[in-house]
Amino acid sequence: MDKNLKRMATMQRMQITGLELFYKKGYYNTSVDDILKELSLSKGAFYYHFDSKEDFFIQIIENLLVRRIYSMLIEPIEGHDNALELITNCFENALETAVHNELDYGFVLNNFMNEFNGRNENIMKHLNDILKIWEVNLVSTIQKGKFNGHIDRHVDAExxxxxxxxxxxxxxxxxxxxxxxxxKYRFMAQLKHYFKSIEVKQSAF
Amino acid sequence: MDKNLKRMATMQRMQITGLELFYKKGYYNTSVDDILKELSLSKGAFYYHFDSKEDFFIQIIENLLVRRIYSMLIEPIEGHDNALELITNCFENALETAVHNELDYGFVLNNFMNEFNGRNENIMKHLNDILKIWEVNLVSTIQKGKFNGHIDRHVDAExxxxxxxxxxxxxxxxxxxxxxxxxKYRFMAQLKHYFKSIEVKQSAF
DNA sequence: AAGATCACCGACTGGCTGGTCGGTTTAAGT
DNA sequence: ACTTAAACCGACCAGCCAGTCGGTGATCTT
Known part of the structure; x- marks a missing residue:
């Protein structure tokens, strides 16, 4: 079983470094050798664990990217509190980590969708799935907000x-x-403006 | 003078096809030969007219991209009419042409900024300049709207x-x-919601 | 201890890329 | 008609890249 552990550890290391470099330099601009050099591993190791560069990337999506988006943008808005407040806090936090990113290259998911759009249908499908999950989750949070009486019943959740x-x-x-x-500060201020325009009018006087 | 005309014509042809392919497949994913094949021209012709692939792309930015953004997003909001109405119509038209694009790859400027960010500082500077012009123009349009009494005086134009x-x-x-x-339809509806939250309240009753 | 399998090595291949360069065609100037 | 230079050709080069493959040491099984 020790073997299996080592296997997992190496694959994990490769994927973490892979995502890092792909995010920083782009998928097509990052060679497999770039990643391997960073890890002091060889071509043999890479193709022993993964079928191809594309397979490698898809595993990164499934293992790392999905979870990252989940913990950052999806889980924080699940719950039955004030929907607009949940979303506000979620965005606030997500943008705050972006501010503290030494080297920031934007929204990971967006960057990759941008790069693969029209170039790799297979990968696009995987990325689009994540986006769809986010969308579905946002919609249902807003719906909940309408039921809970925090959001105007007439607004279009989608x-x-x-x-x-x-x-x-x-x-x-x-x-x-x-x-x-x-x-970030300016953005959040405008977001709150926008939210005021769709929340229920507290008191008609 | 006929020579000069031919020169211009060839360069123009190269740039138009170049932008098309760069937009469709990305800069790094499009080889100079790809563009030349499309035009039935040779390497010699390309390097006769342009110093390098990068020089070629910068000329595309200056000659084609800037003008495209200008005519689509900047000129339409210049003027002294109702600022929010100008912007609404501008976005409406810009998005409409996007809808009718057979093969759409998103906002050209955004795509390229995405691709070059952290990879080519020189090109990034040129792209950022366009973005800045757009921003400055939007801000001044909103300022005008505040003076004209269409937008609430308290809003932050930036x-x-x-x-x-x-x-x-x-x-x-x-x-x-x-x-x-x-x-597009859904987006425009929400944009109008947002605008309502920043326009002057017509009548307090 | 022997054999088998795992994890990894690194030289190599074929295809592509940006860029070069000596040469050829075309057209303008005289 | 002849010169000259602009416009263009395409073979070629060096370097890079994804992927292959024969091998090797470590570790597990029996």
């Missing part, structure tokens, strides 16, 4: 979800280059 | 501009894969 996803993806891109901290 | 850019960049990405037309 529309709100789309608008939230859009703005998040966009601001993550814009935070990369210029004063991420200030942009 | 914040609104950032939020608008973010959501536009994001929705263009999300329109690529799934039902662009429906998403």
């Amino acid at each position: 529309g709100v979800a789309l608008y939230l996803m859009s703005s998040y993806i966009g601001v993550r891109t814009l935070m990369v280059e210029n004063s991420p901290s200030a942009r | 914040g609104v501009a950032l939020y608008l850019m973010s959501s536009y960049i994001g929705v263009r990405t999300l329109m690529v894969e799934n039902s662009p037309s429906a998403r």
Whole structure:
């Protein structure tokens, strides 16, 4: 069983370094040798554990990327509290970690979708699945908010979800280059403005 | 002078096809030969007109990309009419052309920034400049709106501009894969919601 | 202890890429 | 008609990349 442990450890190491480099330099711009050099491993080791570069990346998606998105954007908004508050806090936290990223390259999922769109249908399918899960989750959170009386019953949940996803993806891109901290602050302020326009009017006077 | 005309024509042809392929397949994934094959031209012709692949791309940015962004996102919001209406119409039109794009790969500028971020500082600078021009223009349009009495005097113009850019960049990405037309519709509806939250309250009754 | 299997090594291959360069065609100037 | 230079050709080069394969030492099984 010790063998199996070693196997898992090596594969894990490869995937972590792989994601790091793919995120930093892009998939097509990162050679398998780049990753191997970083780990002091050989071609043989790589192709012993993975069928191909593509297979390697898909495993990274399933093992690392999915979980990352889940813990960052999906799990935090599950629950029955005030939906808008949950989402606000979730975005706040997600953007905060982005601010503290030494080298930030934007929203991982978005970067990869951008790179593979029209180039690799197979990988695109996997990435799109994650996005869809996020969307479904946002929609159901907003629906819950409508039932709970925190959100105006007339709002289009799918529309709100789309608008939230859009703005998040966009601001993550814009935070990369210029004063991420200030942009985060500005963004959150506008998000709250927007939320005011869709929450139930507390008291008609 | 005929020589000069031919020169310009060839360079123009190369750049148009170049942008097309770079947009479709990405810069690093498109070889100079790919472009030349499309045009039935030779390596010699390419390196006669351009110093390098990078020089070629920068000229594409200056000659084609800048103008495209200008005519699509900048010029339409210049003027002294209702700022929010100008922006709404501008986004409406920009997204409509995206809907009708047979093969859509998202917001060109965003795609390229994504690809070059952390990889080519020189090109990034050029792309960032375009983004900055867009931002400055949006901010000044919103400022005008505040003076004209269409937008609440208390709103943060930079914040609104950032939020608008973010959501536009994001929705263009999300329109690529799934039902662009429906998403455009939903997006525009939410944009109007948002705008309602920052326009001056017409009548307090 | 012997054999088998695992985990890994690294030289190698074939295909592609950005860029070079000596040469040829085309057209303008005189 | 002749010169000259612009516009273009395409074989070639060096370097890189994904993937292959014959081998080797470590570890487990019996």
